[in-house]
Every structure is written in structure tokens, then in C-alpha cells.
Amino acid sequence: MIRMRQIAAAGVVVLALAAPAARAKDKDDEQSVTVLSSDEVLERTGKTIDEWGAAWWQWAFVTPGVLGDTTGQFGPQGDVGGPVFFAEGSGGGAVKLDYKAPAGQYILLPVATYIWTFFPPCADPRCATHIVDDNFVAHVKGAYATVDGVRVDLQKHVVRVSHSNPLIFVVDAGPIDPVSGYGGILPAEQSGYWLMLPPLSPGTHQFAFGAKIPNLDPNTGDVLPGTTDLQTMLTLHLKKK
Secondary structure, three states: OOOOOOEEEEOEOOOOOOOOOEEEEOOOOOOEEEEOOHHHHHHHHOOOHHHHHHHHHHHHHOOOOOOOOOOOOOHHHHEOOOOEEEOOOEOOEEEEEEEEEEOOOEEEEEEEEEEEEOEOOEOOHHHHHHHHHHHHHHHOEEEEEEEOOEEOOHHHOOEOOOOOOOOOEEEEOOOOOOOOOOOOEEEEEEEEEEEEEOOOOOEEEEEEEEEEEEEEOOOOOOEEEEEEEEEEEEEEEEEOO
């Protein structure tokens, strides 16, 4: 069970809320990879990209080992039985993940994403939105992603929480700590860089993604000195069921 109050993860490239379908091109290569727009994500999967990001965090909180995985040992648990496969990413530093996944599913990658669970001193939507949008996303630097060696332009693929209509979801934060009182079922908000890919052909596919993210105080969400590098090398062996 995840016990940490606030957690950052890298591995998702986020889609711009109003961006059309993107064809990411490498300047030295005529190949391209399709990145779904937010409209296409909703049309094809039945949920928005930010709803899938929230679902990814709900899954991560109740799936032991996922957020700290450095080899891909827990990667196959990203097959949650729906249309979207939840890929892992780095929770800090450089990781190389290698595992099997089912072909025929959309793939959700976390490039750089952050969650804030509502708990004092920040236990309301206005405060939480400030933390995930202004303290985290606004300070992410150098976000990058490649799919089978083809670069994705992330400038158009950032998801932020709406200040007027924030998406609030709940996570299972584990047993309530008798000292701090933290735990149980808590409301939360998340934002960051997420990438939704359409189903890829069976076989081996490689993904590289990451960013330099700000260090945030886990209790207050304030920006602290320094940054953390997130680097993920992910190899997925897609198999037909």
C-alpha cells in the first residue's frame, strides 16, 4: 500500500486539452507516430485524458511496487482489463523497464505527473490546483518522449487542472496513521504530462521519456530548492491475447 503523502512519477506525455491529433516527427526521420488528442481520447476510450490520468493514480495507489519499480517486475499489472494499458514510469532517477503487455490496447504513458491528496494544510480544491498546476507543471523543464525512436513534441501536450471546474477524484491512501492522521479514502487532484497512444502492432516497442521536475514539500506543496531528473527507458513486448 502506498503510504507517501504526495508522489511524482514520470512516464506520461500529456495531451493538450484542445490539441488536434498530433503526428510527431523526428527531424532526421520521415517516420511518425500518432498521439491522440484529448477529443480522440474521449471519443475512442469513453474518458478524457485527465480522467485516465486520475484512474492511473488510483491504480498506482493500490498496486504495491508500481511506483518504485526499476526493472518492470510489476509492469504487467498495468493490464487492468479495460481498453487502456497503464504503463509505468520513473518515480525518481533513471530506470530501465522491460516487460510483456497485451497488444490491442491503448497505452497510457506517464512522462511527468504529480498528485496532491487533500490533507491539511492544503485540503481544498483551490489550494490543490495551485500546487499541481503552479508549483509542479509550471516548473517542469526539458520534458521529452520518443516512441520507437520518433520524437513527440510535448509543447502541445500538457494537461492542467481547471481552476473553474477541477477534476477531483479519490484514492485509497492506506491505513490511517495514528500520529499524523493521514490515510483512508482521500480526495485528490493530479496534473502533468501524459501520452495516450493508439493500439500498436504486436512485437517489441521502445519508449523513452522523462523531465526535470521541481522538488515540492510533501506536507505543504511549496517549491523547494533543486530538481529531480526523471528518466524512463521502457521496452514493451506486445503479445496477442
